[in-house]
Each structure stands twice: as structure tokens, then as C-alpha cells.
Amino acid sequence: xxxxxxxxINGTTRDIALDDPRVTxxxxxxxxxxLSGTKKGCDRGQCGAxxxxxxxxxxxxxxxxxxxxDGAEVTTIEGLAQDDALHPVQAAFIENDGFQCxxxxxxxxxxxxxxxxxxxxxxxxxxxxxxxxxNICRCAAYHGITLAVQSATRRMDAEQKGDAA
Amino acid sequence: MSDTxxxxxxxxxxxxxxxxxxxxxxxxxxxxxFAADNAREGLLHAVYxxxxxxxxxxxxxxxxxxxxxxxxIRVITPANRPALPGDPEAKPTRFSxxxxxxxxxxxRYAGQxxxxxxxxxxxxxxEGARLVTATYEADPPRTDLDDAPDFGIDTPDxxxxxxxxxxxxxxxxxxxxxxxxxxxxxxxxxxNAMETHAIVAEWDGDRLLLxxxxxxxxxxxxxxxxxxxxxxxxxxxxxxxxxxxxxxxAIPNGPLVLAIIAARDLAxxxxxxxxxxxxxxxxxxxxxxxxxxxxxxxxxGALTVIDHENLAATSSFEMFLEPASNASxxxxxxxxxxxxxRGVRLDIGTPGPMRAPGEASGxxxxxxxxxxxxxxxxxxxLDFRLKNYAETEPGTGRPYSSKAxxxxxxxxxxxxxWKDRPREPGKMRDEAGLLVGWGMGTAFFPSPMFAAEARAxxxxxxxxxxxxxxxxxxxxxxxxxxxxxxxxxxxxLDSVEFRSGHSALPDGGVAGGSGHTATAGGALHAAGGNVxxxxxxxxAEQPDSPLFGAGNARLxxxxxxxxxxxxxxxxxxxxxxxxxxxxxxxxxxxKASRPDEDAKRHAMNSHGAxxxxxxxxxxxxxxxVTRLVGAFAAGRIINPRLAESQLKGxxxxxxxxxxxxxxxxxxxxxxxxNADLAEYRVPVNADVRGLEVITVHEDDAYVNALGIKGVGxxxxxxxxxxxxxxxxxxxxxxxxxFPIRPRDLLAT
Numbered sequence: 022x023x024x025x026x027x028x029x030i031n032g033t034t035r036d037i038a039l040d041d042p043r044v045t046x047x048x049x050x051x052x053x054x055x056l057s058g059t060k061k062g063c064d065r066g067q068c069g070a071x072x073x074x075x076x077x078x079x080x081x082x083x084x085x086x087x088x089x090x091d092g093a094e095v096t097t098i099e100g101l102a103q104d105d106a107l108h109p110v111q112a113a114f115i116e117n118d119g120f121q122c123x124x125x126x127x128x129x130x131x132x133x134x135x136x137x138x139x140x141x142x143x144x145x146x147x148x149x150x151x152x153x154x155x156n157i158c159r160c161a162a163y164h165g166i167t168l169a170v171q172s173a174t175r176r177m178d179a180e181q182k183g184d185a186a
Numbered sequence: 187m188s189d190t191x192x193x194x195x196x197x198x199x200x201x202x203x204x205x206x207x208x209x210x211x212x213x214x215x216x217x218x219x220f221a222a223d224n225a226r227e228g229l230l231h232a233v234y235x236x237x238x239x240x241x242x243x244x245x246x247x248x249x250x251x252x253x254x255x256x257x258x259i260r261v262i263t264p265a266n267r268p269a270l271p272g273d274p275e276a277k278p279t280r281f282s283x284x285x286x287x288x289x290x291x292x293x294r295y296a297g298q299x300x301x302x303x304x305x306x307x308x309x310x311x312x313e314g315a316r317l318v319t320a321t322y323e324a325d326p327p328r329t330d331l332d333d334a335p336d337f338g339i340d341t342p343d344x345x346x347x348x349x350x351x352x353x354x355x356x357x358x359x360x361x362x363x364x365x366x367x368x369x370x371x372x373x374x375x376x377x378n379a380m381e382t383h384a385i386v387a388e389w390d391g392d393r394l395l396l397x398x399x400x401x402x403x404x405x406x407x408x409x410x411x412x413x414x415x416x417x418x419x420x421x422x423x424x425x426x427x428x429x430x431x432x433x434x435x436a437i438p439n440g441p442l443v444l445a446i447i448a449a450r451d452l453a454x455x456x457x458x459x460x461x462x463x464x465x466x467x468x469x470x471x472x473x474x475x476x477x478x479x480x481x482x483x484x485x486x487g488a489l490t491v492i493d494h495e496n497l498a499a500t501s502s503f504e505m506f507l508e509p510a511s512n513a514s515x516x517x518x519x520x521x522x523x524x525x526x527x528r529g530v531r532l533d534i535g536t537p538g539p540m541r542a543p544g545e546a547s548g549x550x551x552x553x554x555x556x557x558x559x560x561x562x563x564x565x566x567x568l569d570f571r572l573k574n575y576a577e578t579e580p581g582t583g584r585p586y587s588s589k590a591x592x593x594x595x596x597x598x599x600x601x602x603x604w605k606d607r608p609r610e611p612g613k614m615r616d617e618a619g620l621l622v623g624w625g626m627g628t629a630f631f632p633s634p635m636f637a638a639e640a641r642a643x644x645x646x647x648x649x650x651x652x653x654x655x656x657x658x659x660x661x662x663x664x665x666x667x668x669x670x671x672x673x674x675x676x677x678x679l680d681s682v683e684f685r686s687g688h689s690a691l692p693d694g695g696v697a698g699g700s701g702h703t704a705t706a707g708g709a710l711h712a713a714g715g716n717v718x719x720x721x722x723x724x725x726a727e728q729p730d731s732p733l734f735g736a737g738n739a740r741l742x743x744x745x746x747x748x749x750x751x752x753x754x755x756x757x758x759x760x761x762x763x764x765x766x767x768x769x770x771x772x773x774x775x776x777k778a779s780r781p782d783e784d785a786k787r788h789a790m791n792s793h794g795a796x797x798x799x800x801x802x803x804x805x806x807x808x809x810x811v812t813r814l815v816g817a818f819a820a821g822r823i824i825n826p827r828l829a830e831s832q833l834k835g836x837x838x839x840x841x842x843x844x845x846x847x848x849x850x851x852x853x854x855x856x857x858x859x860n861a862d863l864a865e866y867r868v869p870v871n872a873d874v875r876g877l878e879v880i881t882v883h884e885d886d887a888y889v890n891a892l893g894i895k896g897v898g899x900x901x902x903x904x905x906x907x908x909x910x911x912x913x914x915x916x917x918x919x920x921x922x923x924f925p926i927r928p929r930d931l932l933a934t
Contacts, residue, residue, distance in 0.1 A: 043309040052308055057223035058216020060429070062380045063462040067863040070380055098216035111214040115206050118831045121660030123213030124380040124429025130214060146875075154870040157863060159380045159430050160660045161838035162831060163874040 026091040030054070031100030039087055046082035046090060047071045050097060058098040058127045062157070069156030072128040072135070073097045079135030098127035101134070109180070110134050110173040119169035121160035132156045133170045137177060144171045199744075200669040200679045201892075204827035208684070209427070209664040218427050222384040224397040226455040229386070230259060232445050233311040234299040235318045236464060240327035240856020241502075241533040244291045244300050244320050252303055252317040257310025260452060261318060262302040262444070264288045268451045271415035274443070275503075278412035279405045280344060281696075283536050284504045285440040286468060287447065293322065294503055295535045296857040297467025302444045304456060327533045327856025328502075331371075331476050336497055336528045339507070345500075346529075347509035347544070352581025353522030358491025361521075362482025364563045370479070370551045370922045372510075373848035374499070375472040376465060377540050378868060379659075381429020383439060383469050387446040388455035393420045394446065399428035401436040403655040404693040409438045414446065426687035428659035433539035434470045435659070436698055441468055466535075466849060466861035473508040473537030474499040475547050479555045481520075487563045487573045489520035494552065496527045501536040505529070508537060513548025513903070516789060517630050518556070519576040533856050539698065541839060542899035545631055546906065550843065550924055553627035553907020558920065566609060567626055567911065568599060579789035587888035588895075590819035591628070591793035597880050598626075598817035602797035611918040621802040623916025629794030629818060629904030631700055633895035637779040638695035640709035642675060642717045644772045648746055648761045650675050652713065653685040656694035656706040660835075661898055662828035663702060669824055670707040670892065674714025676743025676760070692775065700792070700896030703824060705778055708890050712776025718743045720772060725763045733758045780890060788888045792895045794818035796837065796904035799876070800912040807928030811841050811909060813876035821886045821895030829897045833879045836901020842869045843902060844909035845925050867925075 024039040030050075037049070047064070050056040050073075059082055062070030066081040073082045074096040101108040110133050113119070120126040132153060142148035149170045150163070158166065212218035237244070249261040262268075267288045275284040286298045293300070303314035328334045342348030359365070385398040394416065400406045403423050411418040428435055445458035460469065480493040494511035511525035540546075560570035572595065578585055599605065607624045608614065614622035640654035652671035656663045668684035675682065685691060694706045722741045725733035725748060733741070733748060733756060740751045748763070750756040764772060799813035816837050823829045846867035849858045860866045886893045906924065914920050919934050 041307060041309045043313070048308055051223070052225075055225060056216075057219070057225070060220070060381070061222070061459065062382070063863050065462070065862065065864075067462070068380065098214075102215055107211075107214065114214050115210040118206070118827055120207075120210075120213055121662070121831055121835060122380065122428060122430045122658075123209065123218050123660065124220060124427075126213050127216045150871040150875065154872040157380065157868060157870060159378055159432075159868060160831075161835040161842075161869060161874070163838065163869070163871045164834050164877050165831060166871060 024088050026088065028090045029094040031096060042088055044087045046085040046087050049087040050082065056097055056099055060124055060127055062125065069132055070125045070128040072131040072156060074131060074135055077138060079132050098131060109176040113169040113173035117165045117169040117172060118162065119165035120162050125156060125158045129156045129158065129166055133173065136170065137174050144174045146171060200672045201824045203669065203825065205665055205669060205825055206827065207662060207665050208668055209658065220381055220427050220429050221386060221397045221399050222457060222459045224386045226386060226388060228454045230304050230306065230452060230454050230456045231308045231311040232302055232304045232448050232456050232458040233315040234441055234444060235301040235303065235315045236297040236467065237293045237300050238296065238855065238857065239293055239322045239324040240296040240329065242293050242322050242324040244293060245323045246321045247301055248319045249301065252314040255310060255314045255317055257306040258303060258314040259306065260304045261314065262288065262448060264291055268447055270413060270447060272413035278409045281405065281437050282409055283437065283538065285438065285443060287440045287443050295467060295501065295533050296855065297464060297535065299440055299444060299468065302448060304448050304452060329532055329534060329851035329856050331474060331497060331499060331530050334530050334532060336530050338528055345506035347507055347512060347527045349527060350512065350515055350525045355491050355493050355522045355524040358520065358522035359480065359482050361484060361490040363485045364559060365480065365482045366555060366558045366562055367480045368555055368558060368922055370477050370554065372475045372547050372550065372924045374474040375540060375847040376849055376866065377432040377434040377470065378465055379430030379432055379434060382460040382462060382465055383442060384459040385442045385445045386455060386457045387449040389450045389453065392416045396421065396423045398423065398425060398442060399431065399435050400425040401428065401431045401657045401659060401698055402696040403657065403689045405696065406438055407689050413443060421689065423689040424687065425657060428657060431659035431697065432541045433543060433698060436696060439469045462863055463861045466858045468535050470538030470540065471535065472540035472547065473506065475508050475510045477510055477551045479551050481555050481559045483559055483563050487565050487570055489518055489574045491522040492518060492520045493524045498527065498529055499532050499534060499537065500529050501534055502531045504536040506537045508547050509544035510548035513545045514552050515581060516579055516791060517576065517628060518574045519580050523581050542631060542902045545899065546843060546902045549630060549903035550906035550910065553904060554910045557625065557911040557914065568595060568604060571595065571628055584789045587788040587790045588821065588884045588886035589793055590882045590884045593882045594793055594795040594817040594819050597882060598795040598797050598815050601878060601880060602815040604797060611915045616801060621804055621916040623800050623802065623912040623914065625908045625911025625915050626795065626797045627904035627907030627911065629796055629816065629900050631792050631900035631903055633790040633792055633889055634699045634701040635780040635890055636695040636701055636705045638705045638709040639692035640713040640776045641692050642671065642713035642774055644675060644717050644760060644764065646761060646764055646770050649681045649683065650677055651683045651685060652710055653691045654694035654706050654709055655689055655691040656686045656702065657697035658687065659697060661832055662825060666703055666824040666828060667707055667710055671710040671714055674711045675717060677746055700898040700900065704890050704892065704894040704896060707892055707894060708778025709776050711892055712778055713774055716774035716776055717772055720774060721760055721763045722748060724767050725758050728763065728766045730766060731758050731763060732756045784888065790889045792818065792820040792897065792900045794900055794904055796908040798908035798912040800909060800916055802913065802916045802931065807931035809845055809913060814905065815878045816901060817880040817882055818897065818900060819882040819884045820897045820900065821884050821889055822893035823881055824894065826881065829881065830879045832897045833901045834877055836899060837877065837905045838869050838874055839902045840905025841873060841909065843906045843924060848925050
């Protein structure tokens with residue numbers, strides 16, 4: 022059987038013929054579209070390693086059936102850096118050493134971006150910690166992650182104000 | 187895009203600079219290739235079926251439904267498994283364990299593979315594994331320390347720690363005017379690296395290509411070569427990035443070998459990635475321990491004896507006893523020291539090394555016990571530790587290669603504000619009415635070295651390639667080893683290409699024991715030094731060189747040039763020496779290991795002091811670590827930014843050891859009931875606040891040529907005890923079981 026969806030992934034609209042209705046967004050990205058930046062850590066929504074943005078909201082791609090994404094807009098870690106420039110969240114993770122092994126990092130960064138877009142945490146470290154607690158980092162780079170999200174929030178705010186002015 | 191942040195104050199050598207990670211760009215853009223990210227033409231997916239009992243045998247396996255499922259190619263069971271030339275229960279390398287690869291119908295622990303399903307897609311393989319039905323003849327599972335008789339160690343070996351006695355423990359007990367006798371229990375813990383164990387295996391004739399995370403590339407290749415009876419040079423293992431290891435990814439395990447068997451059988455590449463649930467079984471864990479510790483002190487508060495007995499769980503078929511009581515050796519100046527070990531065989535997967543094996547579990551108990559006796563002796567916990575400060579290694583009398591622990595105590599205590607701590611427990615409350623407690627612990631970890639080799643190639647354009655099969659599991663090898671290598675050649679970091687994580691490179695040794703930077707770095711240092719030495723010899727014989735006749739004695743490499751020390755006028759560019767010699771490149775090898783004589787002469791350890799503040803809700807039993815200050819002395823720090831991250835990570839592992847991590851077995855089936863990341867608790871971001879790391883400078887002329895001691899594991903030690911002691915200080919109650927749970931607080 023085949024099921025067709027039309028989904029925009031990192032700005033490019035793709036017509037995808039799903040070979041199996043059981044395919045999750047995570048396995049679609051990793052095993053079928055060659056976008057292996059998104060990581061599988063638990064496959065049941067407990068660790069956040071597979072976090073991507075769907076229509077601007079962060080979701081666990083392991084719990085999202087690909088078949089439900091007709092017409093959706095998906096952003097993955099591969100879609101953040103523009104031309105030759107890192108996204109402010111990516112740069113902030115490097116500068117603040119917000120990772121060690123790097124396996125949870127794509128999910129942390131997508132979750133951080135989602136959190137910033139939600140606009141609920143600001144640069145308050147307590148709220149950032151809470152808002153980032155769906156993403157487990159076993160190396161425990163949490164201190165750097167919190168600093169990175171604070172720093173990226175401020176930078177994105179400043180950029181937005183610059184644009185507005 | 188630059189992955190290195192420019193720092194205006196940067197000068198001098200590369201080592202010691204807080205460079206950002208060289209692999210940072212790849213890791214934040216999703217282009218860092220972890221094992222399971224590898225795609226291959228014709229790739230098949232394998233999923234194994236885990237045993238649902240812990241002890242007994244598989245009575246029947248029905249595979250027809252799985253085989254009929256669309257996409258399923260093969261179901262491998264003990265009945266049809268292709269032969270494996272090597273014995274899966276043999277030990278081809280020093281750190282090998284017996285592995286379970288469908289060699290028989292016995293079930294040794296819950297979660298052991300009983301069949302393997304290979305399919306065209308991950309979905310079909312997953313469903314196929316679900317469709318395999320097994321029936322069992324089950325025996326009652328033994329999963330707790332009291333479920334089986336204990337035994338002693340006849341012949342000490344890896345995984346079988348021998349007893350250690352210094353002085354006269356009985357006399358020490360007799361001489362004590364203050365004594366404590368306490369028994370602590372520590373629950374089993376599972377590594378749970380974020381990247382589950384994974385492999386992509388592909389055969390080409392009798393050549394094997396593996397993408398799989400490895401903390402020990404060379405040793406792993408030797409084991410695979412043995413198991414499949416092929417020359418070791420036929421095994422290519424690529425492990426550029428490990429998504430965490432923590433000790434669990436040093437040696438091959440059964441599931442990985444099953445994937446290789448399937449790939450050969452089907453003549454197609456096979457990918458196997460453990461599910462999170464499968465991480466609780468065949469891939470090692472920190473074994474459960476019960477530790478009795480008896481301390482005695484005289485009227486001045488000087489320890490007369492540390493007597494530490496360890497009872498540790500191992501599997502029914504293999505030996506790895508968590509060497510917990512050894513942590514009582516080497517730290518405090520007791521007149522007598524005794525560390526003993528006994529084991530219990532249970533129906534569990536074989537335990538193995540997990541971040542700070544032995545030291546983490548042993549230090550947790552030792553540091554709490556020291557607090558107990560300090561209180562009994564009426565002394566401040568820090569004063570008691572200073573009173574028992576060891577100027578030379580207790581028991582052996584060997585000098586320490588370096589030991590800035592006193593400075594760690596002082597700086598940590600000052601940063602934390604320890605002097606304001608009320609002696610009596612239960613005296614501090616915050617504005618919300620929560621109980622507040624302050625505790626401390628000493629951190630301690632040996633500084634071992636293993637053996638490694640490296641190669642350095644200087645090229646005519648002034649750039650260099652440096653190579654060793656090191657492993658970066660997050661500690662920062664890609665960066666800190668490149669820093670060492672660049673220094674060894676006197677080159678700026680950007681001129682050096684560092685190649686690593688591939689088995690065809692010179693053997694980078696084992697990334698474990700906190701010894702990887704010292705060992706692989708030592709080999710790189712030696713290789714670069716050998717290039718420089720040869721250049722010096724060449725220049726000395728080149729009449730056109732400013733170094734003609736200079737010899738090697740006072741030469742120093744820096745900034746791409748060789749300088750005669752003390753003579754500004756005499757220097758020569760590395761590339762000019764190479765050009766005059768008519769060479770397009772110069773290659774040299776280097777090795778590192780610690781000579782036995784050096785290891786005997788000095789005691790070599792990293793040290794530290796950890797101070798913790800906890801807030802306890804007296805009604806709910808909820809405990810939160812609100813401040814954690816660690817001061818560590820660990821020899822030379824190659825990259826302060828990355829070392830600090832490692833130390834913080836270790837301290838957070840301390841939080842999780844003290845308050846979170848515990849695998850629980852169902853007593854009837856023997857299965858672990860909380861085998862996932864929702865129920866097996868590890869810290870999340872909200873659990874971590876108020877974290878501060880101080881590194882105390884230490885020059886160590888003996889530990890190795892680079893003065894490196896290692897920072898990967900020490901952060902856990904000290905921290906667990908500090909938190910346990912803080913809880914005691916907050917509540918006045920002593921809990922002797924880790925993790926300490928809200929229900930423990932509420933039950934008393």
C-alpha cells in the first residue's frame with residue numbers, strides 16, 4: 022500500500038509516497054529522507070532527542086506518524102543554519118559548551134528554538150530549565166544548555182528589535 | 187563558519203586554552219555522523235526479541251507469524267543461527283565478557299536476546315520481533331543480594347577484585363575511642379548513554395566494515411576478528427563520535443555480534459540499534475552493592491582503622507564485582523586499612539565498568555561514614571578530614587606525585603561559605619519553610635595510563651596531520667588531543683588536521699579510567715616530538731640553516747619554527763628545514779604508556795572537595811540540590827572549558843546517584859520494571875542549579891610527560907557523599923541506601 026503526503030521540510034515542499042502507514046516522522050527523516058541529524062534516543066517520547074518543529078511547535082518526531090503531516094511544515098536541525106551562518110541558537114550552544122557527546126544536541130537545539138518562539142521563558146534561567154526539561158542530556162551539559170538558551174534568547178530579541186527599527 | 191571563538195587574550199601554547207569544541211560545528215548542525223546515521227545500499231534492519239523471564243530455558247519459539255510478515259527476510263534463532271567460529275564465552279581480550287548470541291536455549295537474565303528478526307524496514311523488523319512468540323520453562327529468578335549465597339575471590343583479576351589490607355585492622359578497632367559500624371546499600375544503575383548501542387555491519391568477502399560506537403577501537407577489532415576468525419586487519423571499525431559511553435561501549439556485546447552474523451548470513455549490510463528498553467540487560471550496568479563500613483578514631487579524631495566490606499552482584503555466568511571497598515584505600519591517613527570483596531551470582535546481565543567503577547559506589551559510602559564518625563567525635567566534617575589528611579599514601583607510604591587537596595578543601599569551603607554551617611543538624615530553614623542542609627565529601631580518583639600509539643606528519647606547506655584511533659564520547663578528544671598534538675609540533679591549532687575514531691589509525695588505546703587524554707595525548711606528544719627531534723638533527727647539518735651546528739639540546743618548537751632557547755637570533759622555519767632536506771613531508775611515530783617503575787614510585791590520583799546544599803520538604807519528602815561547589819586538582823588541564831564541563835557532568839551524575847538512579851526488578855519475573863527513561867530516573871535540566879566548579883592548579887612532574895591526571899570520573903566521587911551528608915544535616919536523619927527517595931524521608 023502507499024500513502025501520499027505533501028510536506029514542507031526545511032523550506033522545501035516534498036511529495037512523499039509513504040511505503041508503510043506505521044512510519045513515524047523520525048524514521049521518515051532518518052531512514053527515508055537521509056536527514057539523520059534528528060536522533061533516536063528512546064522512540065517513545067521520553068528523552069526529546071528527536072525534537073523537531075512542526076508548524077513552528079516542538080514535537081517528539083518519534084511519536085508523530087508521518088501520515089498525519091500532509092500539508093505540515095517541518096523544521097529539523099539541518100534547516101537552521103542559513104548560507105554560511107549558524108543560527109543564533111546553534112552558535113550559543115558552541116560558545117556555552119551546551120553539549121558533550123552531541124547526540125541529544127539536535128533535539129536540545131530544536132527544543133530551545135521552540136521554547137524561544139513560544140516566548141514564555143524569556144531569559145529567566147528557572148523557566149528555561151523547566152522548559153528544557155523534556156530533553157535529557159546524559160552527559161549532563163545542563164549548565165551550558167541553560168546559558169546557551171539565555172544567550173540565544175537575548176541575541177534573537179536584539180536582532181528582532183534591530184529588524185523592527 | 188568558525189567553530190573556534192577568537193579570544194583576544196590568547197597567546198603561547200594551545201594547551202591550556204579554553205577552545206570551543208572542534209567538533210562543535212558538526213554537532214550543532216546535525217552533520218556529526220553517529221553509527222546509526224550511516225545509510226548503506228541494500229541496508230537491512232535487525233531487531234532482537236528479548237527474553238521475558240530471567241532464568242530458565244526457552245521451551246518453544248514460534249516464528250511463522252514473523253516470517254510471514256511483509257518485509258521480514260529472516261528470523262534467526264538458536265536452531266538456525268549460522269555458526270560463529272569463535273567461542274562467545276571466551277575472553278579474546280583482557281576486558282572481554284561472555285556474550286549471549288543465541289548459542290543455546292538458556293535464559294540467563296531478562297532481556298537476553300532469544301531471536302533476531304531481520305527485515306527490509308525498521309517497521310517490519312520491529313513488528314516481526316513482536317510476532318515471535320516464546321514459551322519458557324522458568325526457574326525462580328534471583329535478582330537481589332539475599333537471593334543467593336555469597337562467595338569470595340580466589341584469584342584476583344579484572345572484574346574480580348582482591349582484598350587489600352594495610353596495618354592491623356583489629357588493633358585499629360581496639361584502639362578506637364569513637365567507632366561507627368554502618369551498612370549501606372546501592373541500587374543497580376544503568377549507563378543509558380543517549381545513543382543506544384548501535385551498529386551498521388557490512389561484509390565484503392572476509393572483510394568486515396563496522397560503524398559502531400567504541401571506547402576502545404583496537405581492542406574491539408581484536409574481539410570481532412576472534413569471533414569471526416578473520417585477520418584483525420580485515421576489520422575496519424569507524425567510531426568518529428560516540429553518543430555517550432560511560433564505560434558501556436568499550437567491548438563488543440551480544441546484540442552487536444548478532445547483527446554481524448546476520449549481515450554475513452544474508453550478504454547484505456545490517457543495522458541494529460538497541461531500543462531504550464534493551465539498554466537494561468546485555469550491555470552492562472553498575473552492579474548492586476551492599477557495603478559494611480567500620481571506622482574507628484582515637485580521642486584526637488585520628489582514624490585508627492577504615493574497614494570496608496563490599497558485597498557485589500554479578501551475573502550467573504560471568505564475573506564483574508563492583509570494586510567498591512577499594513575506594514577506602516589511598517585517601518585518609520588511617521593506621522589500618524582493610525578492603526574486602528565478596529560476590530553474589532544473580533539472574534541479571536553482567537555488570538561492568540560504569541563511570542567511576544568502584545570509586546563512585548565506594549566513595550559514596552566512605553564519605554558518608556566519615557561524616558558519621560566526625561559527628562560522633564564531635565568534630566566539623568571538614569576539620570575531621572583535615573585531621574586525617576594523608577601526606578603520603580596510607581598503607582604504602584608512597585609519596586603522591588602531586589596532591590593539592592588541601593587547597594581544594596580551602597577554596598571549595600570558601601566559595602561555598604562552609605564556615606557558617608551550624609554543627610547541629612536540622613537548624614536551617616529557608617523562607618518557604620524547607621529544611622536546608624549542608625554537606626561535603628572528598629573527591630578522589632586514580633590517574634591511570636594505558637598504552638597508545640600515534641603518528642605525526644609534517645607537510646611542506648607547514649601543516650600537519652596527526653593521527654590516533656582515539657574515542658570522543660563527549661569528553662572532548664577531538665579538541666584537547668588536537669591541542670596537545672599542535673603543541674608537540676610547535677604549530678598553531680589551525681595548521682593541524684587531527685584524524686581519529688578509525689581503526690586503521692595507530693592504536694589510540696582505551697577511552698576509560700579517565701586516562702585517555704593522558705594516554706592518547708602522550709602518544710601524540712611523543713610523535714610530534716619525534717618529528718621535531720628529526721628536524722633539529724636535519725637543521726644542525728644544513729649549512730644554510732641558522733641552526734647549523736646547533737644540535738637538539740636547546741631547541742624549542744614554537745609558531746612553526748625551531749628556536750635556540752636564549753638566543754633570539756637563531757631560529758628556522760620547520761618548512762625551510764624540510765625544503766632544504768628535499769623532503770615533501772616528515773613522518774614520525776610516538777608511543778605512550780607508564781613505565782612500571784614510575785607507577786610503583788608514586789601514588790597518582792586526582793583529588794577534590796565537593797560541597798552540597800539541599801532543600802528538603804518535610805511534608806512531601808522532596809529533595810532538591812540547590813547548590814553544588816566542587817574544587818578539583820587534576821594536574822594539568824589541557825582545555826579548561828571542556829574539563830569544567832566534564833567535572834560538572836560528573837557532579838550531576840553524583841546528584842543522580844544520590845537521588846535518582848535505581849533499576850528495580852519484578853520479584854516474580856526478574857524483569858526490570860522501570861526499563862525506560864520515564865521510570866528510570868536521570869536528571870533533567872530542572873534538577874540542576876547552583877553548580878560551580880573550581881580547578882586548582884597542579885604541576886605534576888611524575889604522572890606523565892604532560893602532567894595530565896584526568897577529569898572524567900572524579901566529579902561523581904565526593905558528590906554523592908556530600909549530598910547524603912547534606913540530607914543528614916537538613917533532617918538529622920541518616921539514610922544508608924542510595925538513591926535516597928522521598929518515601930525514605932517520609933518513612934522515618
